[in-house]
Amino acid sequence: MNLKPRIALLGFSIECNRFAPTATEQDFAARTLLRGEAMLTDARSAAPHMLGELPGFIADMDAAGAWEPVPILLAMAEPNGPVEQAFFDRMMAEWAEGLRNAGRLDGVYCVLHGAGLTTEDHDPEGTLLTLVRHTVGADTPVVASYDLHANVSNANVELVNAYIGYRTNPHLDMRERDAESAQMLRKLLTGTRTHLAHVRLPIVPPTVSMLTGKDTHERPYGELIDLGQQRMREPPYASRVLNVSVMGGFAYADTPFNGLTVVITATDAAAAQSLAREIAVAGWARPARFRATLTSLEDATRLALATADRNRPALIFADVADNPGGGGRGNTMWMLDAFHNAGVQNALVGVIHDPALAAEAHGLAEGTRFTARFNRDGGDAFSKPFSAPAVVRRLHDGTMRGRRGIYADNTLALGLCAALQLDGITVVVISNRVQCADPVFFEAFGLDIAAARVVAVKSRGHFRGGFDEFFRHEQVVEVDAPGLTSPVLSRFRWQHMPRPVLPIDAAAEWAP
Numbered sequence: 001m002n003l004k005p006r007i008a009l010l011g012f013s014i015e016c017n018r019f020a021p022t023a024t025e026q027d028f029a030a031r032t033l034l035r036g037e038a039m040l041t042d043a044r045s046a047a048p049h050m051l052g053e054l055p056g057f058i059a060d061m062d063a064a065g066a067w068e069p070v071p072i073l074l075a076m077a078e079p080n081g082p083v084e085q086a087f088f089d090r091m092m093a094e095w096a097e098g099l100r101n102a103g104r105l106d107g108v109y110c111v112l113h114g115a116g117l118t119t120e121d122h123d124p125e126g127t128l129l130t131l132v133r134h135t136v137g138a139d140t141p142v143v144a145s146y147d148l149h150a151n152v153s154n155a156n157v158e159l160v161n162a163y164i165g166y167r168t169n170p171h172l173d174m175r176e177r178d179a180e181s182a183q184m185l186r187k188l189l190t191g192t193r194t195h196l197a198h199v200r201l202p203i204v205p206p207t208v209s210m211l212t213g214k215d216t217h218e219r220p221y222g223e224l225i226d227l228g229q230q231r232m233r234e235p236p237y238a239s240r241v242l243n244v245s246v247m248g249g250f251a252y253a254d255t256p257f258n259g260l261t262v263v264i265t266a267t268d269a270a271a272a273q274s275l276a277r278e279i280a281v282a283g284w285a286r287p288a289r290f291r292a293t294l295t296s297l298e299d300a301t302r303l304a305l306a307t308a309d310r311n312r313p314a315l316i317f318a319d320v321a322d323n324p325g326g327g328g329r330g331n332t333m334w335m336l337d338a339f340h341n342a343g344v345q346n347a348l349v350g351v352i353h354d355p356a357l358a359a360e361a362h363g364l365a366e367g368t369r370f371t372a373r374f375n376r377d378g379g380d381a382f383s384k385p386f387s388a389p390a391v392v393r394r395l396h397d398g399t400m401r402g403r404r405g406i407y408a409d410n411t412l413a414l415g416l417c418a419a420l421q422l423d424g425i426t427v428v429v430i431s432n433r434v435q436c437a438d439p440v441f442f443e444a445f446g447l448d449i450a451a452a453r454v455v456a457v458k459s460r461g462h463f464r465g466g467f468d469e470f471f472r473h474e475q476v477v478e479v480d481a482p483g484l485t486s487p488v489l490s491r492f493r494w495q496h497m498p499r500p501v502l503p504i505d506a507a508a509e510w511a512p
Contacts, residue, residue, distance in 0.1 A: 007107045013074075143160060332382045339425060
């Protein structure tokens with residue numbers, strides 16, 4: 001009798017910025033910290049709290065036939081600093097107990113990010129995979145999916161039977177890649193044997209240089225992803241190469257294995273090694289194109305003022321240096337202060353993380369005039385205070401359903417929120433830190449994005465997947481301001497990253 005495959009499900013997903021505050025259990029609980037059957041319930045719901053990886057995997061497995069999921073623990077958090085070691089240790093104990101008590105396991109699927117840290121470990125994903133492999137043995141297929149901002153350690157590759165990375169930035173293909181993970185695991189269950197190879201380059205791309213969208217003018221990273229997809233369909237790789245993942249990495253994790261990395265999963269070891277080298281050579285031919293080209297805050301302010309001319313297009317300004325999606329605190333005031341002082345009109349700014357200000361607004365009636373004091377409780381070196389006369393325009397409890405982009409059809413809990421009118425600028429303030437990647441963060445307050453002349457968002461790039469129905473690439477202005485996620489990498493004090501690397505250093509060497 002054929003037995004239904006029993007597949008363990010677990011995950012640890014957080015993008016860690018070495019320079020940001022420590023992530024705690026509460027940071028995970030505020031986003032996704034689910035165990036056992038609760039993982040399946042959320043993944044199969046119409047609007048899950050978790051991001052798309054596990055829902056995509058489970059949906060594809062469900063559609064393929066009978067199987068027995070064995071859910072253990074899924075921990076996801078907004079990007080932050082290194083995870084508190086004691087909390088990670090408690091999760092490790094849960095994963096270990098769940099795997100030991102699972103009974104027969106035919107395979108394991110791991111939802112990973114690849115840019116995780118703990119306060120004592122450069123590679124918690126590798127630590128988790130070591131536990132998985134030690135517990136289930138060498139013969140049980142293990143498939144792991146990764147964000148394309150993963151920093152790739154040897155353990156991340158050597159301990160899995162298939163490595164599946166995102167291919168789009170903004171991340172619009174999470175469900176598709178994890179459906180691919182399910183399909184890959186089923187191949188492994190029917191006897192397919194894989195070989196993995198990876199090649200790392202001494203290139204640490206600035207975040208703004210890793211776009212993949214076809215409408216962007218400069219996309220050296222997207223070109224490498226496209227090359228991999230093309231070559232795996234052609235001789236001599238067709239039918240032998242199962243997956244090509246080009247991982248741009250996450251500079252701010254500052255690990256000993258930072259660097260753009262090509263990972264190949266194939267049925268033939270020589271094919272895996274050959275294609276990994278070929279794509280790496282193509283990447284090494286593009287080092288000068290991995291650069292950050294930003295607009296100064298002074299010039300951005302002039303551009304914002306110029307939108308008053310209706311013959312000019314409206315603009316969206318990205319505060320890329322204070323991106324909560326990379327560990328930024330979402331509360332720097334440089335852009336808001338400059339735009340407000342200059343008298344910018346018909347503008348929307350969001351979302352600013354300031355729980356104290358949001359709570360104060362909720363204690364007032366809509367229409368109330370008061371002095372909005374941002375960052376009254378202090379913060380990091382970039383979180384300077386800012387005050388201005390304001391009107392409470394609209395209040396919201398913060399529970400929303402994502403409409404487009406990375407948060408599409410997700411249930412979002414932003415905590416108490418308020419839309420405040422500061423002269424010609426409407427500012428959305430939230431209580432739970434998240435990047436402004438979805439138009440719903442404005443639309444929930446009845447704000448008309450299409451009518452605005454200026455929109456400013458706390459986001460590095462995922463806003464492009466949400467706001468592209470309003471703004472073309474030519475209408476995007478990436479602003480150079482201080483913050484924990486500045487794409488100008490020379491501004492950081494790196495301690496663990498292998499050096500020299502481009503573009504931080506003037507020169508670096510690599511040979512295939």
